[in-house]
Amino acid sequence: MARTSTSIDPGPDGDRHATPSDALLHIPGAGRHRAPRRRPAPRRHRITTVGGDDVVPAGRALATVVLALVLGALLCADSAHRAAERQPFGPVRDAALAVTGPLRTVSHAVGLHLPREWLLDVAGPDDGPATAGAGAPLDEVPSAVDPAADPAAAPKPGADTSAGGEQAAEGPSKVPAPVAPATTAPATPAAPTTAPPTIAPAPRRVATVEAPVRIWMGGDSLLGNVAASLGRLVDDDPRVVLDADFRVGTGLARPDVLDWPAHLAEQLAAQRPEVVYLLFGGNDDQDMTTPEGSRAVLGTPAWRAEYARRVGLAMDVAAADGRSVVWIGLPAHEPERLRAAGAVMAEVAREQAALRPAVTYVDTSAILTPGGTYTETVAGADGATVDAREADGVHLTHAGADLIAPALLAPVATQFGFGP
């Protein structure tokens, strides 16, 4: 039987050490040899190729691979089915579901799904059950909508108050019903914001070194640099404790990937912050499934209504137990599809925030994309041009995030008395 060729020098103590896979590159048993007492002569570092031992016919190798994949598919059938459900609506998703559905049935019939369930119970990643966003209510979450609020009478600056009266009239609900008028054109860009991006909420208490205000930030990847910038603003202030949890490739549109309302409930119960920042939308330009099981197609009134329901639910979860919530509004994006959808998302979030006294909506578009038009560079505080957006035309650069950080912090600084 051929051996793996190798030329890697032994370590200084004479052993060949490796991780399990690295070790495969060496001759088995070589570790038992002691290092020579004399220093070896320098030599060219010969090329080490991998392979050559334990050879079998290709048919046997193929049989092993196929059998392993079939068995693996049965063991992971639940996961495969969920992955198929996560696919964008279309023929690929249909085909994937057509395969994984029966696979799941077989797996459950013979009990091969049980090892995975057991593993998940014991040591699986905790990403929360797929419940709230998918339609089932988070029963214990009270609505943060003010039943007496009349958005038309007491508008918040920057908020579109053309919707929501009906919702408010219904009073608190476990899960907010859609509040957006079904006739709103979904792809209409938000009106240029000329109002100040934030409001000044009522003071709550004065944060001290002994009793600092705890801030928690959650959202998709867009939050990454924003959280870092906010962190730099408060780094030297012992009256503020900041924590952030941003999940790449997540959002409110796909609770099957990560159910944010459920995740929020869990994290906030554990972290017990007084202030919650939320930022969503970077991945939400896609179709959704309504609680009734129908498909809400992006760009339709049904999509707008469903997204409003989900935004409202996230706000309610965040605002529970008397927490203050800051919703970071989306600026305009460069990609056409996300730009159109993002404008609707921003509009919906403003409407939902206007219904909830605990929620402050900060319009970052006023700073980063004045007039609602995407621009890669903006003028900084000192007049210098700042490259505010990453090459993808979506994410903020550190410099861009630094531009909006003071505006984001301002309402909380006012509430907790640590502002300038």
Next chain:
Amino acid sequence: MLFPTIRFAIFYLLVLPTSWLLMPRPVRWRVFMVVASFGFYGAWDWGYTVLLAASIVGNHAGARWIEAAGPVGDRDAGDDGDDAGREGRRARRGRRVAVTVAANLAVLGFYKYAGFLGESSGGLLSALGLDLEVPAPDVVLPVGISFFTFQALSYVIDVHRERLQTTSLLDLAVYLSFFPHLVAGPIVRASEFLPQLRHRRDPRRVAATLGLWLIAAGLVKKVVVSSYLAEAAVDPLFALPGQHGGFEALVGIYAYAIQIYADFSGYTDMAIGLALLLGFRFPANFDAPYTATSLRDFWRRWHMTLSRWLRDYLYVPLGGNRGGRWRTYRNLSLTMVLGGLWHGAAWTFVVWGALHGAGLAVERWFDERRAGRRGAAERHPTLAPVRGAGYGTVLLDAPVTTHSSAAATWARRIVTFHLVCVAGLVCRAAPAAGAGEVRGGVGGGAGDVAVNPVVVLVVALMLAAQHVPAATVGRVRAVVAAWPVAAQAAALATVLLLVDALGPAGVAPFIYFQF
């Protein structure tokens, strides 16, 4: 198309049997493999395939052009021909290889560095008070361009050096587009791959156990270990460095070292394993790098295919260690700075490379001092001229001092590991946040206790695993190799189950894809 996805599993399940079925028909096999590899690459963006095709055709033409300049031959071997003719051909070949290499670097430079250079130039001019608008093209970096460009360069340079004959366009297309190594290495040289193409793979001799073992190990490293550490320790630390202090920051820094190792070595483990099942042997790319006892030793164990490439195609042409002490230091530093720049178009990577270059130079200086105290270079083989050692000795090949006590060896290991960790911080820490902010956290925040014990355990286990003797692993693998097909398949399926259950939803991009 990422390796650890259902989509790739389906793709590979189609390619693997078809490849072996077509093996008796070499031309059809080559055409099939090129089509499959282009399909794999096009899954990211079909536009990229035009670039890949252009690279193949351009380098094929360039290599033929170089070869057409005529052979130079080996004077010592008694080649025929007058010296003047030989020198003329040598000069012609030199000019032609320079043009071909420059064309490759121009393409790489446009896609990878044009924006960076524009922004840096603009910043420099602005600092000098010149308000000039420097264009900074906003170009999307094609996946794997750094890897396939370096592989193409190995082909044309080896043809120039007459170590390799030109090959057919189809063979070059198979080599450069071969999907297991296409997007993130290992950097397989033409001289390592093309000879394997010329000999038909033997369907009776497939290194299946090793291949499947590597695939399984790579999956665990990438999907479970790397993803977990990123989410649980690394991302939170680098997002809000000021909010983490003391022990928590230290653990986060160690976790980052393990994360990037697990991520990249996991990918290349899978690449090597997938190629093995198709009948190809790739060079090893990692060799327990965190057991290194010096920076030089580290570079012999970390991304070994890149280290060798830099040595043979950059350090040696720069002069290696031929020109005396200071030229050696300069060449070391320059090689590592350019190696850093290869990793990414940002000043952080330049600084990272410069740190490693300076570290290697300082190590060299210490070696020389020690040798000087002993009074005889021949008592220190790393410095003595060694026949056949070549000029790349200092960068990579010189053996590490072996007379240290166990305590001294461990001290060197610990120091080297921490040097690598500190340099790595520069790469990861965002310019605005600064590596200093993360490092600063290590010295403060003694009161924080929010360290995740599972993270500590995973980091400790991964470090300890690097010290597992290869013989032990070899014995385990030999046992697995003797199992029947059903048992091996069950073992592999169990690994898939573990990866699925313990990994996150979805697969994070591989860190090295951005390079």
